[in-house]
Amino acid sequence: MDNTKETQPNTKQRKVKGRVEIEIQKCKGCELCTTACKEGALSMSETINAKGYRFIVADNDLCTGCVNCALVCPDAVITVYRTVPGSKKKDTIAPASREELELYLKKAGLP
Ligand code: SF4
Numbered sequence: 001m002d003n004t005k006e007t008q009p010n011t012k013q014r015k016v017k018g019r020v021e022i023e024i025q026k027c028k029g030c031e032l033c034t035t036a037c038k039e040g041a042l043s044m045s046e047t048i049n050a051k052g053y054r055f056i057v058a059d060n061d062l063c064t065g066c067v068n069c070a071l072v073c074p075d076a077v078i079t080v081y082r083t084v085p086g087s088k089k090k091d092t093i094a095p096a097s098r099e100e101l102e103l104y105l106k107k108a109g110l111p
């Protein structure tokens with residue numbers, strides 16, 4: 001019997017898939033978002049933006065759309081999108097506050 005089951009769900013197994021867009025020219029590299037992201041989906045760039053800051057890049061394959069990064073970003077430069085794999089619906093822009101998020105998830109019947 002194979003006991004080497006994966007402990008991390010891959011993107012096909014997840015009910016909800018996330019995607020983030022970052023306005024890199026407005027990012028100041030404070031890294032609050034990288035700390036908030038429990039999926040390790042955010043990291044610092046090797047290059048700098050027009051303001052001279054290293055900025056955040058996202059690995060959207062790891063993103064679950066939890067919105068933590070957008071909620072902590074002091075400059076509101078992150079937009080989070082959520083989709084349900086297999087659904088024909090387009091991406092939904094995630095709400096900007098925790099209260100809105102909880103209401104949205106409840107209405108959508110999402111975890
Ligand atoms: S939405 Fe959640 S999982 Fe996706 S990058 Fe932001 S903090 Fe990480």
Ligand code: SF4
Nearest residue numbers: 027028030031033073
């Ligand atoms: S929290 Fe916002 S400003 Fe700070 S590094 Fe992340 S995206 Fe950039």
